Amino acid sequence: MIYKSFQEKKAKGHKSVAVLIDPDKVEDGLRLQHLINLASENLVDYFFVGGSLITTTNLHEVVKQIKQSVNIPVVLFPGNTMQIEPSADGILFLSLISGRNPELLIGQHVIAAPILKNTKLEVIPTGYMLINSGKITSVAYMSNTTPLPEEKYSLAACTAMAGEMLGLRMMYLDAGSGAERPISAKMINSVRKSIECPLLVGGGINSAHKALTALEAGADCIVIGNALEKDPALLSEIADKIYEWNNS
DSSP: OHHHHHHHHHHHTOOEEEEEEOGGGOOSHHHHHHHHHHHHHTTOOEEEEOOSOOOSSOHHHHHHHHHHHOOSOEEEOOSSTTOOOTTSSEEEEEEETTSOOHIIIIIHHHHHHHHHHTSOOEEEEEEEEEBOOSSOOHHHHHHTOOOBOTTOHHHHHHHHHHHHHTTOOEEEEEOOTTOSSOOOHHHHHHHHHHOOSOEEEESSOOSHHHHHHHHHHTOSEEEEOHHHHHOTTHHHHHHHHHHHHHTO
């Protein structure tokens, strides 16, 4: 159970790391295998697979290659209802609660629900919150929503609180792929104090220091994606920080 593993880690005060793979950016099987091997060597907890806009048809092949290589759970991080792959282990059933686009609050979920019902995917209801990172990111453009202002801490905290009260089991704070800057420690801490469920944080985390800052502020899981394309060694640095944290 993927969700149960998030809960158990949180209960122990343990942190985790997920590698986000955009199928569009790993069309080369050798490049994907390098990422898989790197994640395995650094004891990564989860693979998230998906993107705001997928223009290739290799989602199945990406999931298949990961699952044939390692035993790390593969969780879909879908940008739309087209990104459902039954061979994965689970799916973050994302509700974009920071925006007011009804299609991403409930609309696409209605379309996806009967499809998901006929798979063995573990469905994890997740509140997805976009935080302003200084520029328009792909996810903000594709979702047609305005990110929460980065200094509106109470607004973000109340949004997360409402999502949890509605039954969402995890919260995901995202600055977006290739964000200019990560979500601030104060924002993460404000949301952390408002909810009991596991908190995931991603976007703009391109150094071990930024990862540690997010962890100290209250993130339970760090999600690394775009930064690994430029610096694969970054994963080792972040994994070392998480290992130190979990064994201190």
